[in-house]
Amino acid sequence: MWRRRAEPGRLAGDWGERLVRRYLRLRGYRIVAENYRCPCGEVDLIARRGRVLCFVEVKARRGRARGSPFEAVTRVKRRRLCRAAAHYLAGRPKPPVCRFDVAAVEVEPASGRVRVRYLPAAFTEDDT
Secondary structure (H helix, E strand, C coil), rough: CCCCCCHHHHHHHHHHHHHHHHHHCCCCCEEEEEEEECCEEEEEEEEEEHHHHHEEEEEECCCCCCCCCCHCCCHHHHHHHHHHHHHHHHHCCCCCEEEEEEEEEECCCCCCCCCEEEEEEEEHHHHC
16 A cells, blocks of 8 residues: 655654643643644644643744744734634633744754744734
């Protein structure tokens, strides 16, 4: 049986998401869902800490050739995340606080050093 090879970008994304899951767990977050997909879009991670439910977009980059990972979360992407979050919340008890966070996983090409930067409340629905 033939299997389709994973694309390098997808592999980097999966690796970045694993690092961010660990990063969040070490900081007291509980991962509620991973790669939540719906007709509206996808949310990489949904995490909860206390009364706050976080919809997390993860961006992994090797070097700065393609710009900052935070810059990659465009208005269109933010809009899709908000719609996917609304889809996730439909039919569930709404948590007291919802937040949209962005996690950047950056690899320094020369040294191979990995850094996770986390931006809580990176944007709101009003920003889309």
